[in-house]
Amino acid sequence: MNTSVEQRQNFSVWLRTGRWPRRAGTRELEFKFNPYHDPANGQFTTAAGSGSAAGFTSATRPEHPGSKVTYVSDPDKAPIATMAEADAWRAKELAEHGKDPEYVAAIEARYQTYRNAFSRSSVDGSPLQNTFISSVTNNGVATNTVGGVVGKNGGVGTSSRAEEAGSIAATEYLKRISSQLGLGPRQIIKQMGPLAAVEAEYIIGRGSNSRAFEDPMTLEQAVPELRNALRDAVIAVGDNLLDLTGPATAFKMQFLQDHANQLTDQIKALDPNWIYDELGPIDALGTPIITAQDLQAKVDDLRFQRAEKLARLNGNYRPLQVETLRFVQQRTDYAYDDAMRLLQAGRLTPRLSDQEAIGNYVDQQVRVSLRERYAQLNIDSAGKGPVRVNRREYDTSGGGRSYRRPDARVNEVAYDVTLARKTLATPQVRGFFNADFKPTRVIIIRPSQLGGEHTYIINRPEAKQ
Amino acid sequence: MSSNPNPNTILYIPTSLSEINDLLGSMILQAPTFIDRLGHFPRQNIETRFHQLSNGFGAVRKKLGEERYAALLDRAARAKALFAADQDDMNGKTDVGRALLIEMQDLLRQVRRNRVTSKLPDEEGEITGD
Numbered sequence: 001m002n003t004s005v006e007q008r009q010n011f012s013v014w015l016r017t018g019r020w021p022r023r024a025g026t027r028e029l030e031f032k033f034n035p036y037h038d039p040a041n042g043q044f045t046t047a048a049g050s051g052s053a054a055g056f057t058s059a060t061r062p063e064h065p066g067s068k069v070t071y072v073s074d075p076d077k078a079p080i081a082t083m084a085e086a087d088a089w090r091a092k093e094l095a096e097h098g099k100d101p102e103y104v105a106a107i108e109a110r111y112q113t114y115r116n117a118f119s120r121s122s123v124d125g126s127p128l129q130n131t132f133i134s135s136v137t138n139n140g141v142a143t144n145t146v147g148g149v150v151g152k153n154g155g156v157g158t159s160s161r162a163e164e165a166g167s168i169a170a171t172e173y174l175k176r177i178s179s180q181l182g183l184g185p186r187q188i189i190k191q192m193g194p195l196a197a198v199e200a201e202y203i204i205g206r207g208s209n210s211r212a213f214e215d216p217m218t219l220e221q222a223v224p225e226l227r228n229a230l231r232d233a234v235i236a237v238g239d240n241l242l243d244l245t246g247p248a249t250a251f252k253m254q255f256l257q258d259h260a261n262q263l264t265d266q267i268k269a270l271d272p273n274w275i276y277d278e279l280g281p282i283d284a285l286g287t288p289i290i291t292a293q294d295l296q297a298k299v300d301d302l303r304f305q306r307a308e309k310l311a312r313l314n315g316n317y318r319p320l321q322v323e324t325l326r327f328v329q330q331r332t333d334y335a336y337d338d339a340m341r342l343l344q345a346g347r348l349t350p351r352l353s354d355q356e357a358i359g360n361y362v363d364q365q366v367r368v369s370l371r372e373r374y375a376q377l378n379i380d381s382a383g384k385g386p387v388r389v390n391r392r393e394y395d396t397s398g399g400g401r402s403y404r405r406p407d408a409r410v411n412e413v414a415y416d417v418t419l420a421r422k423t424l425a426t427p428q429v430r431g432f433f434n435a436d437f438k439p440t441r442v443i444i445i446r447p448s449q450l451g452g453e454h455t456y457i458i459n460r461p462e463a464k465q
Numbered sequence: 466m467s468s469n470p471n472p473n474t475i476l477y478i479p480t481s482l483s484e485i486n487d488l489l490g491s492m493i494l495q496a497p498t499f500i501d502r503l504g505h506f507p508r509q510n511i512e513t514r515f516h517q518l519s520n521g522f523g524a525v526r527k528k529l530g531e532e533r534y535a536a537l538l539d540r541a542a543r544a545k546a547l548f549a550a551d552q553d554d555m556n557g558k559t560d561v562g563r564a565l566l567i568e569m570q571d572l573l574r575q576v577r578r579n580r581v582t583s584k585l586p587d588e589e590g591e592i593t594g595d
Contacts, residue, residue: 297504327505334503338494347560348493364490368477371484372506375477382480390483392591 069106086114215259215303217310218318219413219441222325223457232424232461236453237325237443256295263302270309276302300326308377317386317411324410327373328366328445329455332417335365336447359419362447363407366417370408386411393435404431406442414439418446424461433460476513479521481587481595482528482577488518489570496566497548497559515545528580533572540565540572 080086090111097103216222225235267274278298304327307319339361342348350357371389374381381389387410392403406414414432416422422429422444432442439460446454479485492499492514499514501507518541526534547562577594587595 294504301505330503330505335491335494342494347563361490361494364487365494367487368479368484368491369505371479371487372477376475378475382484390487392589392593 069100069102071106071110080114083114086111089114216322217307219321219325219457222322226457226459229459231459233459234423235457235459237329237455237457239448253290253292253295256292256299260295260299260302263299263306267302267306267309270306270313274305274309300330304373305377308379311379311387320387321410321413324370324408324415325443325445328370328408328415328417329448331366331369332362332445333448335362336449338365340449355419362419363417367407381408393432393437395431395434396436397434402431404428404435406432409437409439412437412440414442416442416444418444419450421446424458429458476508476517478517478524480524482525482573482580483593483595485518485521485525486570486573486577488521489566489573492518493563493566496563497551497554499548511545511548515541528585529576533576537569537572540569544569 080089090107093107094104097107220226223235223237229235264276267276300323303319304323307323310316311320336358339348339358343350343354343358348357348361367390371381374387374389379385379387381387382391389408390405391409392405393409393414394401394403407417408415414435416428416432424430424433429442429444432439441460442458444456444458448454479488495501495514497511499509499511501509519538522529522534522537522541529537544562544565547558547565550556551558551562581592581594584592587593
């Protein structure tokens with residue numbers, strides 16, 4: 001049956017690959033499926049440890065007779081979460097394939113993994129948490145570097161290297177434990193608390209190539225080329241960060257609605273007191289009028305709110321860095337459109353050059369919008385915290401005290417909205433990197449109407465010897 | 466600083482001369498309706514925008530001095546009336562209102578210049594004109 005969930009998933013695969021997925025369960029077709037990927041860059045990788053991953057899917061019969069039937073995981077289906085579900089799955093598979101000995105053997109082998117998983121117990125009644133923590137320790141990764149996943153506060157380590165190492169180790173570990181226990185990463189992490197669940201989602205990438213691109217929660221996920229980029233590299237930000245593209249509006253709206261629901265669940269898990277204050281147009285009967293643009297705005301809003309929660313509760317500013325980039329790009333494009341429209345209509349009378357006037361108006365509009373956005377979430381962008389809009393960032397390295405004013409700063413990332421291309425050769429950009437807060441990245445945001453690689457990220461350059 | 470359990474309800478009020486200047490620049494682009502077409506701020510309209518502006522003037526009243534404060538409030542009221550009378554941007558009143566917004570920016574620029582000349586510090590103790 002082609003459910004709406006299945007439609008959403010199929011659409012997601014179509015967006016990513018350009019091919020509409022074939023329906024599972026047809027014996028004459030062989031699926032090649034690899035559920036493992038590096039969530040940082042979306043590239044396929046091999047499974048660590050056991051070959052079978054979490055969850056379940058329809059079985060595949062290999063092309064050549066005599067070869068074994070193997071159940072492989074399908075992350076597009078809900079993983080088995082309880083023994084009762086495992087029993088139901090076994091009964092269903094046996095009813096369909098019980099006359100084929102190869103299938104029966106595969107079914108029983110898979111069922112045994114579920115029995116092993118659900119029979120484990122621990123001192124505190126959380127069967128997986130202790131297993132996870134002890135295994136992490138045994139793997140030689142310090143607990144605090146993966147503390148973002150298992151720790152009480154769910155916080156990721158503050159050191160970027162430890163964070164990266166911890167994230168990589170956590171990724172590999174979660175893949176292994178998913179495989180061994182026959183459970184999806186979300187199911188595992190759910191038992192470890194809401195903060196860990198949300199954090200782990202971006203570490204694992206939910207086992208699907210498409211998800212890392214659909215809902216990036218770090219700049220590296222939003223711009224995969226950053227992952228292995230050299231210092232002082234300049235990396236373009238793709239337009240896919242802003243919105244889904246492609247036709248099939250009905251699917252897109254369903255996809256966005258599903259995503260909105262998922263984000264709502266995540267935020268409520270982080271903050272049970274949270275209320276979503278939704279305000280939108282209604283028709284004469286009071287029924288909400290929902291357009292694709294409305295849904296996209298809602299998803300963007302929920303992502304921003306989720307990012308605020310993670311920053312506030314977890315000290316993890318990386319999702320906020322992504323959402324700030326997304327928001328600032330949208331506002332930049334919007335302001336540029338309005339300014340150009342007025343200029344071309346002769347309704348703006350610049351005192352200096354047209355470019356300078358346009359640039360000033362765009363800057364002002366973007367700064368106001370960002371201050372308003374942060375204010376809605378109770379983020380003080382005029383204070384001394386790590387989230388600031390157009391504040392002085394001092395450089396005391398040379399003995400004196402100079403400053404620069406990036407348009408925005410989120411922790412160790414600086415943002416500059418401009419019409420002109422700026423590079424490391426630009427004194428302003430060098431000044432940003434010299435500031436005391438030592439940004440790791442400077443993001444140059446230009447209107448997308450200018451085309452080409454309008455927006456790009458400059459990595460911190462190597463220190464001169 | 467606690468999380469707001471009911472976000473999207475807080476209205477930002479500028480509290481420095483430079484922030485008010487940014488708000489005026491934004492309003493120049495968004496006149497006469499001030500509706501946010503992107504949907505980020507669904508409650509934003511002519512009423513909320515001028516509420517933010519006049520409250521912003523109130524926040525820096527001492528820095529403005531009473532004469533300039535009154536002059537700015539007067540221009541704000543006139544601009545609002547002009548925009549309200551030309552919501553479809555068809556009768557030319559929007560352009561007149563926009564010119565008043567630019568005049569307000571000019572007034573603020575004078576204030577900031579004077580503060581720099583007089584070496585008056587901002588809230589962070591710096592001579593920025595704020």
